[in-house]
Structure formats: C-alpha cells, structure tokens
Amino acid sequence: MKKYITLSLILLLTVSYAQNKSTEKADKLFESYQYIGAIDEYLKLADSKNANQYVYTQLAESYYNVFNTSEASKWYAKATKEKNVAEIYYHYAETLKVQGKYQEANKQMDIFASLSPNDSRAKEHKANPNYIPSLANKSKMFDIAETNIKSNGQSDFGAVLTNENTLYFVSTRNSSKKTDKWINQPYLDIFKATRSESGTFSEPTSVSELNTAYHDGPVTISSDGNTMYFARDGHSEGQYENNKSTKTKIGQQGLYKATKKDGKWTQIEALPFNSTSYSITHPSLSKDGKTLYFASNMPNSLGESDIWKVSIEANGYGKPQNLGPNVNTPGKENFPFITDDNTLYFASSGKQGFGGLDVFKVDLNKKEEAQNVGKPVNSEKDDFSLSFNTTANVGYFASNRNGTDAIFAATPVCVAEAIAVVSNKQTGAILTNATVSILDTKGNTIETKQTNSEGKVSYDIECQTAYTFVVKADNFETESFPIQKTKSGQVIVQAQLVPSEVIITETEVILKNVYFDFDKSNITAQGANELDKLVKVMKENPSMVIFVKSHTDSKGKSNYNIKLSERRAQSTVQYLLSKGITKDRVSGKGFGNSEPKIKCEPCSEEENAQNRRSEFVIVKK
The missing domain is CATH 1.25.40.10 (Tetratricopeptide repeat domain)
Structure with a gap:
C-alpha cells in the first residue's frame, strides 16, 4: 500500500x-x-x-x-x-x-x-x-477497467502516462532485501512500461538511475518528456533527524528534479524547500511547466497534509502557496494532478466520500467547491493518485478495493448538456421559475431545477442516452418533452407550455373534461391532473361549494348507467376530499346518460368518450 x-x-x-x-x-x-x-x-x-x-x-x-x-x-x-x-x-x-x-x-x-x-x-x-445516496446516484464521470500491470501481493500506484506512451509508476515489486519496518514490504521504486494502441502495457522495468535503497517516487513529467520531478526518501540523501529516545533516523519525503539525456535521467538536484522537519511529496507539473503542485504537511497547512503549489522561475522557485479551504481540510489531501485545462484531481480523507481516500476534482479557473468524482472510481476503500493524459483521453488511478494497491484505467464518460428553454406557447414570453425535472428512460426523476431569468435550465447528460424533460408552471399545463440522444455538445429543447384552461363562470368551474375509461369509475391520471386544478381553485376561494355531476355514455341500460355515474361522482368527491377539501364543500350525484354532452345516435367512440365526464357546478361562490 x-x-x-x-x-x-x-x-x-x-x-x-x-x-x-x-x-x-x-x-x-x-x-x-x-x-x-x-x-x-x-x-x-x-x-x-x-x-x-x-x-x-x-x-x-x-x-x-x-x-x-x-x-x-x-x-x-x-x-x-x-x-x-x-x-x-x-x-x-x-x-x-x-x-x-x-x-x-x-x-x-x-x-x-x-x-x-x-x-x-x-x-x-x-x-x-x-450524503451517501446522492453521492452514489450522481452521474458517472468515468468508466474503469483493470490494467495488466499486476504483481502478486505487491503495491502499485502513482501512475502517470507521458505523451510518448510511457507509463511511470511506483511499486514494491523490487528485489531489494531492504524492507520498510512500518509495513514489512520492500521500499518503493520507480518503474516504467510502454502502452500499446490497445491500452495494454509491456512488462514493467525499473528506472534504475532513479532508484535508491529507500523510497523513490511518485513522479511527474513535463509535456516535452525531458524534465521530471519526483519524490524521494530523505535517507537516500542523508537528510534525516536523529530521534535519540527511539534511536531512529527519521527521514522526510522531498522533491527532486531530473533531466533526460540520451534516454537516461541525470542531473538530479534537490528542490530548495525540502526539509527534515516535514514532507514534500506527490509532485504534479502544469502543462506550461511554470507551476508545480505537491502535497505537504509543512507549517501553515490546514490539516494533516495539504495540497500546495510553487512557481517555477528562471532563477529558481517562488514561495510555496497553500491552495486553501476549497481544496484542503483538517484531514489528509494528497496526490494532486493538474490537467492541461487547469483541473486539479486530488485524494482526500477530509471531504465527504465513500470511505478511506476518495478522488476529488476542482476547476482552478473557477471559484468553486471540489466535487467527489463518484463511483466507480471511488469505493469504500482507498482510491487515489488519479492522473489524466489528454492526448490519449485516458486516466489512471490506484485503489486497494481488491486488497492491494493496484492501477486501474479510467476513461471519461462522454457528457453532453441538455438545455430546456421554457416559454408561453401562445405569446412566446419566457417563463421564469418554471419547474423542470429530468427523467431517465425508466421514468425516474434524476433532478429538478427552476428556470432562471432567461427561462432556461440545464443538465449534464450522458451521450447516446435518451432523457425526458417534465415541465410545470403555475397556470400552465404540465408537459413532457423528449430529449434526443446526442454524441456530444448541447441539446436544446424548446419547452412551450399551453396556459391552463380553467374558467370560472357564475355557475360552474370549467376544466378540461375529466374523462373515464369505458365501464370504469376510477380516476385516471388525466382526470387527477384536471381535478388538481379544481382543488387549487377551491383553496384559493375558501367559501366556494361545488356540486359534482357525473355522466356516462349511451351504452348499456339506463339503470346500470345511473349506478356507474354515481360511482364516478363519488370517486370524484373522494379524490377532492383526499386533497384537503372538506365534506361540507363538495357533494356529487350520478346522472347516467340522461344529460349527454353530445347527442348522437349512434355515437362514435370519440363522442362516447366525451359523454363519459364530470362537471362542476358552483353552489356557492
């Protein structure tokens, strides 16, 4: 580990x-x-x-x-x-x-x-x-896969892929007889392997010119592949403090720079801010080579270990700067990796995660909180040292989810953006504060937001996946709008809502017809949607009293239709009562087929459907 x-x-x-x-x-x-x-x-x-x-x-x-x-x-x-x-x-x-x-x-x-x-x-x-349910259900950022870099019972981590398809990582797979008394495993060495077009790796070999008898690595490589910064145990350089009470030599991690010459790493030099009092480790170099990120417990850290950065200047290095509370906590933050577009990945035990170390990301171009990258990269165990190569569009991270630290590949999930623009269909006016939910293919609500001042709301979606917007607004009909599959980019949905057709006259509340299925008295989804509008009207007019008249079509005998319409009237009344309308404000009666809305003989199926209805007479306003 x-x-x-x-x-x-x-x-x-x-x-x-x-x-x-x-x-x-x-x-x-x-x-x-x-x-x-x-x-x-x-x-x-x-x-x-x-x-x-x-x-x-x-x-x-x-x-x-x-x-x-x-x-x-x-x-x-x-x-x-x-x-x-x-x-x-x-x-x-x-x-x-x-x-x-x-x-x-x-x-x-x-x-x-x-x-x-x-x-x-x-x-x-x-x-x-x-927070665990919401964290577990967040959109997946990466697909992961095991790599063929494995060793029996040994630990591998800190993998970084160069633009020349060389993967550097650290491992306890060395043959040294010297062991770390802490964990009874060999000290770490730096290894490398070559990545093929299929994503597999050659047999790893030791980077012998960098390895010592103590811990070496992990590393970071410049964009041109000619400069390396790496961590090394202070014992290797004779940099340690003697603890007289325990009779031990306590070394700290420090950072070193190496230059490639004739295919070998040479000119190794220590960075000037290394110390025997604290550790500096886990280097990551920005694309332009001007900023070095690292982990340290140096003075003024917020926690057990923090993420820091230092500028690389023509004549040396600037003063290390702590990345602050958006990244660091009183716990452990380590294994920073800075991408070409200035996104920082790092591991933390101090932020809300699944357990152990989790991988987080933060866009340093924005003032935002770091976010957990979620499953499957993160698990209940330790997950850390995620790096990313933009050219190959692949990342590598380590996890001990299977018992020993091992290197996994992480491929970004293609993410697109779905935008709903909500407006009034009749006037074209934008609708602010409309409620827009995004649903998956099974009809499960993933998330709900309100439209902004431009009538817009947006969601990140997975590519090649269908979704649905469900849009609601006061005094408008609720509508569903499909979101077409896309390979990338944006999908813009023009969500035009129709104003509600609720009319209050002196004698009745006129809704869209509350239809019933043939020979049925139960409230349908369409009926419930309409009755909810009546509930809203009655709650806004607390003195209003309603008499429900229910009707059937002309099929069947009159006595049967009277009984059927009575059941429909009572179903309607019961629905209103279930929504908080008191018994003294609503009653109902069935009229069978004695008062058809459309007189016809014979009647078409559409005409019969319109005659199967309920009406809402105002007894008292």
Missing part, C-alpha cells in the same frame, strides 16, 4: 492519559513508525491491568496506519468510551465507512461534530449528514 507516503503526515492523537513506563517500549516503536511491532506490544498491554484509553487509542491508530480497518474500528470503539478527544471519533467514523457501515459512521460523526463544532469536517457533516 502507499503507507510510506503518509508516514510523516500522520496526526498522532493526544489523549487524556499520558505515556508511562509500561507503554515505553510500545511507544518507541509507534513513534518510530514501526506499527507492526507496536501492535504486538500494545496488544499485551490491552490484556493487562495497564489497559486504558491511551492504549486502546494507540492500538487503533497503529491498525489505522497500516489500514487494517476492521481491527482499528474494534479498538476505536473501546477508546471512545470516554468522550474527550474529537479526532478519535473522526478516525473511528472513517474506519466504519471503509467497511460500508455508514449509519454507524454517522453516529460517530455526530459526536465528533459536537466536540469540535468549528471543524470544517464537522460543519460539512451537519449540513449534509446523509
């Missing part, structure tokens, strides 16, 4: 119980990031008289840091019996989300928000606690 990346970015919790002599051995292992060994020692303490909140928290954190979320949640549950440390509840909620236990995670987030109400994560939770 990518654990070395966050090694120096982990926020160690401070709890009410102090370290003591009994935890000294376990604490030294924990503080030197040897979490596997620390777990063994804390487990011994958890089964002894020395068990307390501190031990439980350290155990949970140790498991959390090696991404064993089931064990982490078990010990977080024990640690939260004393409600005094907000961050414990946040981490507990995160482990529950990874396991798909969203309701239980919400309970822990409620406590977190009560303990730390000003935290941006708490505010986001309180504003939208049950």
